[in-house]
Amino acid sequence: MTTARRLPPPRSPDRRAVLRALAAMATVAGSPVLRAAGAGPAELRVITSALGEATSQIVAALTRRFPGAQVSEDIKMLTARGGPAVYLAVGPAALEAALNADVTGPLVSAFVSSPAYQRLTAAAAPRRTRPVTAVFAEAAPAAQMQLIRRLYRRKVVVGVLLSASTRHLQPLIERAAAAADLAVSFEVVEPGASPVRALSALTSASVLLAVPDPELYNAQVARAVLESSYRRRQGVIGFSKAMVGAGTLAAAYTSIDDVVAQLGEMLDALLAGQPVAEPQYPLYWRVAINDTVARSLDVVIDATVRGLGNFPA
């Protein structure tokens, strides 16, 4: 039986203060260059998409870490500033805009899932002239596998649905499963096929690992996938905290502060002129559990599961 439980509202910065800060940044566009707090020769320029509540939180966290960062939705305005710079694209829309713009200097993608990053960078590859890297939005498969191993406390079969756009994740997931002493079973959903019916090929799995694939877990299908797995008493491991609230058993996820902490380290290095690193999964992560689902599926959650993760200092 379910209980509608209103979660506490997300930690929200003063939205007007953020807007004021953005306006102020825009007005000083022609003023002397504001250097990043990391102290380096280059400037940090943050490209955002439309300002939503979550974007406001991200911008607030970034400006706390980099008070001198230039933040704008207008990429032309940022590129017009001239001088050495490191660009940070927040979200897929901003990344797409940055990839298609005439920006110089390294580009860092943040809060974009790995499949979306692969897709966008692949589409922009012919035009790309500067180095691009990323901190992906979702926790690494290794983190998800650690969570599964701790949840089930034994070697279980992890089922994974993939589509053509996420098929490249298979070796990575296999390695993560092997490292966590788990077995893994894949089912690739062909274009036009039903992801829900494809689950029938994963009945031997005790748990289903969801990957951020819009062909498989879009708004129309995700509910049906969750219901189907639940009918089979398979837990689903989500890739965001929101999915746990929506009914998945658990997720290894990263908070905004976790990502910003990692970005801080990465951007400090870039601003100091160091070479661009390979795209990477979040270094820091934590765990969200849906206790009601866990209880319903007879999965006992002990304290070690709740404390799982890697937290910034």
Add this chain to the structure above:
Amino acid sequence: MPHLACRLSVALVAAWLTSTSASAQDASADALVLPGSEVPVLTPSHMRQAVRDIPASVTVLSADMLAVYGFQGLAEAMRLVTGASPNRLSGANYTLKLGNRVAIGPVRVTLLVDGIEVGGTVLSDDDDWNDLPVALNDVERIEVTSGAGAAGYGRASKVAVVNFVTKHPADVERGFGYLSIGSFEALRAMARGGWTLGPVALRLTAHHRERNEIEDRRAFTPGDDPVSVDRVTLRSAIAIAEGSNLSFDAAYLSSHYDGEPAATPPLGPRDLRNGYASLLWTQSIASSNELTVRLDQWANTSQVFEPEEDCRQGKACEPELNVERRAKLELQDVHVLSDQLRFTGGLGLRKALVHSRDDNVARWSTRYRRLFAGVDWTPLPALSLSAGWSADEADSDNHDRTWHAGANWHLSDDQTLRLAVSQGDWASDQSLRLGLPGVLLTEEHLRSTELAYQLDDPSRAASVNARLFWSRLDGQVWSKKGGADQPTHGEFYGIELRVAGEFSERWSGFVSATTLAEGDHSGLSDDGHRPHPWIGATGLAVNLGDGWRASLGYYASSKSTSSTQSAGRSAVTLLKDFRLADARWQLTLNLRNADHLRAPTADGTGTPHTATAWSYFVSLAAAF
């Protein structure tokens, strides 16, 4: 079946959008919700509960487990349930017939298909599980509730509830085919399709089974004669709107048994037809409140012909025709007050009709008014309390009332201690009105108690279930010779143990045993003996790799009455899963041996002897 519909769409839209955009992971979900429109396990409290919180002994048999151990039918799958003998499921092989085992009493097991009550014929002491309108390959899992908790379903006479949960229409493959051949010229064939048409998901199954006479048994048992069975089942699920779902299920079975004129006594051909239609509507009224309306109709027709030899000797050859129908309209509301306290309640109507024509025409029908309520309270994280009550009332001669209570105390994350008590009273004049001959059980008072210990070690997928149980029945039997109702009683108690687990990454197994004893002055025994029947089962399964799996199972029971004998079944199964031409295939080879120590005549007289039957089955299934 009780459940709360979820409100996933909004939350999942948010989940997906936030995870692929900059909105990021800290965006809050709209609500803490559970997915699914089905209850994981049917529970005595009529509410969604984890197995460790259910105040009853529950065994869940998965479809994979049934496949690994090579079961060919629903009845034999029960061998995996602790306390179920190789041949039947009842109170640890007790047929629970009051009046020194001669009284005709009710069927003791409630059979459900997706919560729809099927079987429960009043014209026989037992349902033939081979004639249920559900095919084994359609079964997702079987949930068996036994002991005191079985009263929670609201039938005072029952000692077990078996719910066959079939594959949801949205979950099945687009196409599935199955073919099995084996001993006794046995043939099983099945075809199933799954379709999704907008908000509607459909599953349609056609199944055929035929088998020649089981001729290498030395004693004939009804059911051993040549048989042909056809089944068609339809299951649908319709998402009407957010929080509103409708499902329509229907099934039809037709079977023909050739009979055995040479048997003692001779048995004529039989034609059986049964089926059901069910409409279930669930409406989420609020996030913590859900309404369920169920309308079920079940019908069963049997036609028994005289053996040909009897006809030639001048006996009337008109078949005996029996018709049974049952309809149920039930409305249920589940209200979640908090994470700690939940209520359910409901009302309904149940109508039953039996029309029997043997030497004369008899008819019985009754309309019950039904009320039920339950509560599930978790005062402490380690303690779950449940209680429930139900009453089906027609008139002074026809009623069915139960109450049950249970406490689950979690000694640790892995250990649970459970206490369950129940009491039921029922009365029915159906047998009297139908003019059934013999000694008839007309009224009964059944009390049951169980104390159980459960250990689950997820790290080894290991579990230990131990149960002490006790039941007492006080009843009234009517006999033509004796005249009015005579009081009688029966009492039994026993112990049950099941240990299961994985020994390694490849090996898993289980062992279970049950023994029981009958109380002093109990009227269950028919010959003055106080037998201590035991039932045991063990199984071993291994994953050989590369899609190969194998299992070995042995199931046995001792003699428990003068009319039942010790029996043993062993089976070796080899499976191969593979992919070919975009389809998933499963090839199964099943070799089995049946040992009976049985009487040479059906009436139990004569010298018992051992009969052994070897049989094999080869099956191939494909899903695409």
